Amino acid sequence: MYTVKFNELKVFMHNILKKLGMTESNIETVVDIYIEITKRGVGHHDIHNFPSRVERLMSGKITVNPEFSLLASYGCMESWDGDNGLGELINTFLMERAVSLAQDHGIGFSTVRNSNHYLASSPYTTQATERGCIGIVIAKGPPSMGVPGTDGKVIGQSPVGFAFPTKREWPVILDICLAYASGEQLLRRAKGGQPVPEWWGVGPDGRPTSDAEQLLRGTKYPIGGHKGFGLAILCELLTGVFSQGPVLDEQEGPDMAWKSSSHTAVAIKADALMDMDSYIGRSSDLIDRIDARAPSIHIPGQHSYKNKVEFERSASIDISGELFDKLNQCAKALNVEGLAIL
Amino acid sequence: MYTVKFNELKVFMHNILKKLGMTESNIETVVDIYIEITKRGVGHHDIHNFPSRVERLMSGKITVNPEFSLLASYGCMESWDGDNGLGELINTFLMERAVSLAQDHGIGFSTVRNSNHYLASSPYTTQATERGCIGIVIAKGPPSMGVPGTDGKVIGQSPVGFAFPTKREWPVILDICLAYASGEQLLRRAKGGQPVPEWWGVGPDGRPTSDAEQLLRGTKYPIGGHKGFGLAILCELLTGVFSQGPVLDEQEGPDMAWKSSSHTAVAIKADALMDMDSYIGRSSDLIDRIDARAPSIHIPGQHSYKNKVEFERSASIDISGELFDKLNQCAKALNVEGLAIL
Known part of the structure; x- marks a missing residue:
């Protein structure tokens, strides 16, 4: 170290x-x-x-x-070509556009094709919370999840994240994919020799496994089976189809226009339907009431905020x-x- | 019979x-x-x-x-009071507003407090598809789901549904809640003496159970544990908070203004960012490619369409x-x- x-x-x-x-x-x-x-x-x-x-x-x-070019726009919606730039740059731009559209329309929806991996969703969703919005980010990836009852990888695991402001110092942040576990989480379990629940997916032989390494070489399952699968279809629609990028397992478009990935940023103006004080009061009531019913659990975003504070101290x-x-x-x-x- | x-x-x-x-x-x-x-x-x-x-x-x-009254509006967003009418009437009105807002802005977001149960989401989400939109519906309910690692019911199971048009005769339709199983599904299993997977929740003693009846009397778990839990928090925000209705476990508001439930309808204009032919072509490519990768599974909406056709024949x-x-x-x-x- x-x-x-x-x-x-x-x-x-x-x-x-x-x-x-x-x-x-x-x-x-x-x-x-x-x-x-x-x-x-x-x-x-x-x-x-x-x-x-x-x-x-x-x-x-x-x-x-990269130089971003606007493909289409309508009201609160825009689609862009990302010029195959870094996902970090493109998604920052995309959320900026979504927030700007949300200021005018209440909601902003900004989607891009020909982008790349943007790491995690929290920098972009919190970019929205810092500007008084709820931020949502959805990414498209190649098929990596199966569906119970059939073999092989059918659909992307749809990384999704959101964040919203409350009165607390940290926004509520969720940053997940729609498989029970991401590849990184499985890798850590495999390294640590920790088992995984058998319903998380199947090994390369198509059978349920509690061995993280077998699952890494096999097929992950969506959360709640057909439920996560269905939600992943919606995510594919809102990224691949809406961005005019690749859909499901397509590899590249005409003229390699979208040889890489698509993602979508949505911003919702927190004070569109009430003043900001009321919004903050009510979103805080929501979190306080969850805390009151389950004091022992972490609200999403709480733990990573603690880490951040410690890192900033050191x-x-x-x-x-x-x-x-x-x-x-x-x-x-x-x-x-x-x-x-x- | x-x-x-x-x-x-x-x-x-x-x-x-x-x-x-x-x-x-x-x-x-x-x-x-x-x-x-x-x-x-x-x-x-x-x-x-x-x-x-x-x-x-x-x-x-x-x-x-009921007489619906507009509480607030901003751009593509509206919140309404439902006058404690039937959820069926209110959600039909709500999706109509969402579709109308989507025609102007690309997206329409319409939320209501003081409503009631609207049965299932498909009549409203398909109301959107019939008008060239993607329809999404989210409902708020009282706490009915727990969170692994803690006892008791923490949050609503967030019924959510969506539908989108493709070239097929039937729209893709998902109609789920964020628990592994709804009460109705558990009831059917309990009646049939069918077991449930142990990760679906805990019995009244707080222990995992494979007995549907025990689970019905216990606490259901969210799909993917903290993942479904996190998604349910977002659903609570977009219904309870945005509608100016009750949040989480609140029972009634000032002057009983929202003694009953909140829900939210979202419509996205399918041809906002491309012409309708292109949209239909690409959304159909998505479904065709899922079919090609997993021919044995049903695309969500396929099965209920088959039922509908049979009922209409008889x-x-x-x-x-x-x-x-x-x-x-x-x-x-x-x-x-x-x-x-x-």
Whole structure:
């Protein structure tokens, strides 16, 4: 383990992205998202993903400074082409558009094709809460979930997230996929030798398994079987179809117009139907009443906020030797200064 | 079992509602919903619920001809007071408003407090598909689901439904709640002596059970544990909070303004971001590709459409002696003609 200061990490990432030719404004957006998301303390879809992103930027697989183009708009809805840029940049832009549309219409719906993985949904959903909106984000991915009663992978596991403001210091944040467990969660269980519930999916032999490694090589099931499956169909519609991107398992569109992924951001103006004080009062009543009925459970968002506060107090993070090496390999390849440790 | 013609059933219901003082236009709406929903062949939340509705209308617990009043509106969003009318009438009106708002803004969001149970979501979500929209309906109910790791009922099971049009004769329709199983589904299993998976919830002793009857007396769990729980929180926000109705376990508001339930209808204009032919083509591609990957499974909506076609061919339905008696008790109490049988 190496202890790294967040400020050093920021400078390090900045230097790398600058060397790749990214504009200052784009660098600021991307670095902020990595830092913000790393402070959640989930241990994946954060700084761990930076080296592979750099690799894709270096090899030209992702556009460094994408130019977004509006495909269509109608009232509170817009669809965009993301120019195959970083998902982090595109989803920030997308939620900004959704919030702006929500200011005018109450709701904003902004969808994009030809984008890339955006890490996790919380930076974008909280972007909405900071501007007085409820934020919802839905992503499309390739088929990774099965359906009980049939073999093989049928549909994407539909990462979805939302956040909404209350009177508390932290917004309520949910960041999930519609499978019982994401690949990352299974990987952690597999590494720790922890079993998984048998209803989470099937191994490569098509049989229920409690072995996380078998499940990783097999097929995950949707939450609640046909229920999660049905919700995933709606998510596919609102991302792939509405963005004019690929649907379900399509690989690429005409002229490679959408060789990569689609996602959708929705913002709902919290004070559209009542003043902000009333909204905050009532959304807080909701959370307080859940707390009162189940004092022992965490409200979604509570735990990651605690992590964030602790990280901000220490202003540093411990990273593994493996990650440290990977980050410094990026630096070396680009001939920029390596990451300093405490 | 008694075989009853749908036409006879319609006349029967019409006479009852007329005797209760309902306007012709309201009668038409309510009867159509009962007939439509009964043809889905699910065996609950249909004609079986008519006798208890009539009882509540007779006793004055539900307003026969409610007058809806607009509480607030902003852009594509509206909130209404339902005057404690039948959920069937109110949700039809609500989806009509949502569709109308969607025509102008791309999306329409219409929410109501002081409403009542509206049976199932499909009549309203398909009301949207018939007008070229994706329809989504969310209802709020009292706490009925627990959360793994704590005792007792914490949150409502959030009935949600959606429908969207494709090139097929039937729209894709999902109509679920966020618990593994609804009360009706558990009741059927309990009657049939069928076991339930142990992860569906706990018995009254707080322990996992595979006995449907024990689960009915205990606490249901959300699909995917914290995932379904988190989604249910969002549903509570979008119904209770946004409608200015009760939140979570509140019983009644100031001046009994919302002694009953809240729900929300959302419509999304299918051709907002592309022309209708393109939308239909792409939404159909999505379903065709699911079919191709999993030919043995039913797409949601497929099965109930098949039932509907069969019912329309036979123009009649078999009802139990128990239901037949209950319906005729309503007739007797109101001094209208009883239900005729074939």
